[in-house]
Amino acid sequence: MIQYYFDWGVIWRSWDKFAAALGLGLTLAVVSLAIGTVIGLAGAMARVYGSRWVAWPVWLYVEFIRNVPLLLLVFFIYFGLPEFGIYFLDKTQSFVLTLSLYAGAYMTEVFRGGLASVPRQYMEAAKAIGMRPWQRQRYVVLPVMFRITLPAVSNNLISLFKDTSLAAAIAIPELTFVARQINANTFRVMEAWLTASALYLVTCYVIAMLLRLVERRYASIR
Amino acid sequence: MSEQVLLAARGVRKSFGEVEVLKGIDLDVRQGQVVSLIGASGSGKTTFLRCVNLLEEHDHGDILLDGDPIGYRVEGGRRRRLSEAKVSAQRARIGMVFQSFNLFPHLTAEGNVMLGLTKVLGKGKAEAKDIAGQWLDRVGLGERRGYYPYQLSGGQQQRVAIARAVAMQPRLLLFDEVTSALDPELVSEVLGVMQKLAESGMTMLVVSHEMLFVRDVSHHVVFMDGGRVAQAGTPQEVFGNPESERLRGFLGRFHGLFGQAA
Numbered sequence: 001m002i003q004y005y006f007d008w009g010v011i012w013r014s015w016d017k018f019a020a021a022l023g024l025g026l027t028l029a030v031v032s033l034a035i036g037t038v039i040g041l042a043g044a045m046a047r048v049y050g051s052r053w054v055a056w057p058v059w060l061y062v063e064f065i066r067n068v069p070l071l072l073l074v075f076f077i078y079f080g081l082p083e084f085g086i087y088f089l090d091k092t093q094s095f096v097l098t099l100s101l102y103a104g105a106y107m108t109e110v111f112r113g114g115l116a117s118v119p120r121q122y123m124e125a126a127k128a129i130g131m132r133p134w135q136r137q138r139y140v141v142l143p144v145m146f147r148i149t150l151p152a153v154s155n156n157l158i159s160l161f162k163d164t165s166l167a168a169a170i171a172i173p174e175l176t177f178v179a180r181q182i183n184a185n186t187f188r189v190m191e192a193w194l195t196a197s198a199l200y201l202v203t204c205y206v207i208a209m210l211l212r213l214v215e216r217r218y219a220s221i222r
Numbered sequence: 223m224s225e226q227v228l229l230a231a232r233g234v235r236k237s238f239g240e241v242e243v244l245k246g247i248d249l250d251v252r253q254g255q256v257v258s259l260i261g262a263s264g265s266g267k268t269t270f271l272r273c274v275n276l277l278e279e280h281d282h283g284d285i286l287l288d289g290d291p292i293g294y295r296v297e298g299g300r301r302r303r304l305s306e307a308k309v310s311a312q313r314a315r316i317g318m319v320f321q322s323f324n325l326f327p328h329l330t331a332e333g334n335v336m337l338g339l340t341k342v343l344g345k346g347k348a349e350a351k352d353i354a355g356q357w358l359d360r361v362g363l364g365e366r367r368g369y370y371p372y373q374l375s376g377g378q379q380q381r382v383a384i385a386r387a388v389a390m391q392p393r394l395l396l397f398d399e400v401t402s403a404l405d406p407e408l409v410s411e412v413l414g415v416m417q418k419l420a421e422s423g424m425t426m427l428v429v430s431h432e433m434l435f436v437r438d439v440s441h442h443v444v445f446m447d448g449g450r451v452a453q454a455g456t457p458q459e460v461f462g463n464p465e466s467e468r469l470r471g472f473l474g475r476f477h478g479l480f481g482q483a484a
Contacts, residue, residue: 121320121322121324122324122326122327124277124320124324125320125324125325125326125383126326127275127276127277127310127313128275128277128313128316128317128318128320128387129313129314129317129337129338129342129386129387129390130310130311130312130313130314130315130338130342130390131310131337131338131341131342132306132307132310133306133310135341135342139337139341140326140337143328144326144327144328147327147328218328
């Protein structure tokens, strides 16, 4: 059996790097989810209420994103956009754009399902008190839909956080990148990857717990 | 009856695809009256009610509220559908209470009553809260104003729904089988609220299978059969002297309640 001696000293000395990397990963995930939510909302409205000419491109976008590996999208946008004369995005912005488009496609599907599952009675009740079409959406349909889709949105946030590890591929110093760097510089293979794994695991678990609390707070509908 | 006609239906027809559900309804509801629609399921009562509130569009005939046609305007002899904004404004003058309550699940009892007041009538938050509190008190739920629908019983939810509708101060209130989804022991609390509303002079058009309520509270009863008005009159006329075999048969299902029905 191969002998492996653990030496955690390297990890302790790089603790600030890990912390910064974790913070960056979380920020990437949250910002992408926020932008993705806006895209998803617009996409879902377009698919549910829009004409064929609006709904069809959205469908194409969703299917393209969902059926192409994320890593490929990351490369595509990071290396591809400059070929079209778009130079002003740095690598972090490029990655946020990618992850937002990615999140947007999934959120479109989540919200589309959510809109379809808002019972018709609420819409009729809103009509009956004389609310105008956009008021019915704004004050009744969307709030109910958000509550219905909250668990799915939570899952998306956790997935997105894990997907930020792909940013390592374009040298963004998030967790996976930092772990690889330490691994390369010190040959502390197990320590680096175990630490990174533990940080992902604990963070995801904590996010899940917090979101569970939020879900309970808004569980006013069955 | 000398009160003016608030709602008038003239030859109202409505089809769902091939099936004609309303085959020419004529009906008057006068100011301050309670008019009840009775009849077997499928006779068109609920469809007619939904046409009044524009949840369905009638195909022919007129529904006039205070003399204004509901759902369209006449321009150069042709009827043109009103814009959604105008339709919404017409709906705001008519309240509706549904069989399945339809309370907004994300809002408290108070929030449900306030929403229309603030967003449709443009009242301030404080005033809306005040009005909501008054109406919730009147339906006996002042203490529960902070409860969400899922924390309330069916009867309580329906009373909140009534408060939500009345608080808008509609010209007319529509009730669509509002006790049909309730457990039997909860029916009377809702009927009690409706009776008080009727006594306060609210104009009401009621679809109901609660025959004792219909008989005791209505000024006018309309028996619908197969999409037509088969008999209409005072409760005494309709219940005491059912003209048709169909009406006798219908009332017979509530046997024991009425002398003639057997």
